[in-house]
Amino acid sequence: MPKRLFLTILSLILPMALLFPQSGDDIMRRVKDRETGSSSHALVQMELTDKKGVTSRRTLEMYGVKDSQGLNSMVVVFHEPASVRNTRYLAVENKGRDDDKWIFLPALKRVRRIAASEGGSSFMGSDFTYDDMSDREVEKDAHRLLREEQETGIDCFVVESVPKTGERTQYSRRVSWVDRERFLPLKIELFDRAGKLVKVATLEEIRKIQGYWTPTRTTMRNVQTGTATVLAMDKFVWDEALPAGIFTQRFLETGRP
């Protein structure tokens, strides 16, 4: 009897294992570890659309680099509109503790440390939050492969990511459609703390730049408010020799590396 039960279970598991050769953790780890350049530099246009269809624009410049320990740093420089010109933001990833984040506000003429948990705040009034811009460690979430299906004609893994107990996040869960060949999330549904769908991020354009497939147009739609934000790259370059001085508070103050 036990042998029959074992065989029955095995007969159920084996096809699933063949169908889903990887776990959710494996998939999201491959998403994180996919190969790319060692630095990035982008000029980004942000278009905000309210629920009445009225649009406004932002221009920002972004720099990213990864240090020898594999930790990321990112700088955002706001160029337009004039009211936020020369506001600069720096996020430095740390191992085992919250990221360091600072912002330079020209009106205060001072670099100000901000809390990592403020990442849930809107980024420049857009549908993106500061957390949406930051790296999130794979280990902070429990990932589960839900199914496989096509998204706009591309075979995808559909993976649900839920924060582990004790991990604070603005989203109660995320569901990602991950291109099963390139391990790039093509669409992500984001659910608020009440468990309701709040936002959907969609990659609308991907271009090959310097040998890397690079998302160049992403839309974030807030399905609860009816607003949307499009991030479109005007320029992008990989592996640029970025001066280390960019990722410092001095750069935030002076705009010089």
Added chain:
Amino acid sequence: MKKAFFPALPALTLLLSPVSCPPSLAAQDLPSFFQASDGAASEEEAPIDRGGFSFPDPADGSGLVWGGSVRAAARAYLDRTDPLESQTRTWPRTRLELRKAAAGADLLVRLNHDGGPGGAGLPGENGAEALRDLVDEAYLRAYLGRFDLEAGLMKVVWGVGDDMHVVDVLNPTDYGDFVNNDYLDRRRGELMFRLVGRVGASSRLELVWEPRTSPDLIPREGPWVPGAARELAATITGKYPSLVANLTAQYVADGVDPAAATALAKITAAGILADPIADEKPSRLRDGTWGLRWSGSAGGQDLGLIYAWTFHRTPSVDMGAFLLDPAQKIRLTYDRFHLVGLEAAAAPGGFNLRAEGAFYLTRDLAGDDPRVRNSRIGGVLGFDRDLLTGKLNLNAQIRSLVTLNPEAIKGNGQGDADYQADGRYTETMAAFRLGGTFLRDRLKPQVSVTTGLERRDLRIEPEILWSPGDDLELGLRYVHYAGDRDGVFGQFRDSGFAEVFAALSF
């Protein structure tokens, strides 16, 4: 090839997250979801080379970048008994910032023409003073490897506090409308030389020298004259009758006809009291300010240590000789002190914590020299925290200054530079601000309350900002003062106002 450095989920990192594509995966292998493009085409979109670190090229070709804002405001000082009798003022404010970038150096000029209370264009100003008011900052910054050297008229903020500091001693304060302006707006530029050196990966050392230590700017007319200045003016005016009497008696004793003696005494007394103050500003070369600051970040904290050798920029008033003989001058003196300070900031659990501590060491450590201010200690503690996923932000700060050895001051009595009639030798101020951002940052309501704890006075300011366009801002605010007239805010309890303004950035 390297591993992905923006792995991320979701959003902007997603935008910046590339996926490496094996050579076998050409563009045509991809469904229409992807923009067909080859590497060569994309690589043709090379960035503009501006030193290898910046895409935008906002300069007009000469390296000159400019921007600014225009603001128009109308303010009504409220008459509580009959609001229609309220005094109104309107004024424009124009700001212009020019930045000329060159290889290894920047020139920055910020002009600020403020026709409002305490702003430029005050009656009686000469051309040099008007120009000085117009130029908010003008300085050169040279990038010298690990060092930056700045020279010129500058505003430099030391300390991590918001709006309240105890270690920020490098610039004088403009007390014209000072309780109603942003922190930087109520500071005046000071001529200084500043050398900033990078020490290690995440710390730096600053050395500042100011050849001259300018005093605070204290208005003598208008709604924002401080209570101490009003009292001084009243004391001077009050001396007129006794001075006339003394002079008349003196002239009569010298044989002058009594009627002529009285007339002569009035003229003489008016002349004496027209210029009764000797303002002993620290204007010699040795009266400069020196400052040294180390600041750095480690383990999720920002830390700083500060030393400065400077002056109290608000004068002490020595009326001893004047009270005995009005023909003698009232002396305004400025006490030198050593400042030893520290600052720290951290962000645990969603709280942005900030702290400053300072020890002001004057020549009167014992506190018994009536001509010199006593030493003091001070501190700032504050935090802010986002609420409702960033829709609201609560900011709370408290600052306290404690004058040491108050018993010695009381022993010296009214002639002591630190003497307070109410016997209070601490000054504690608490500030709270609850602000919100709604409708994609277009609507920003906020209410601020600042209170002096010892004298139980306060300032309340509800404000609402509306941005119909990205660079246009409309605002409405009301400012109410209440409490003890000896308090920082209570002294203006008759100066509450409502203000409407529009500002355009460009």
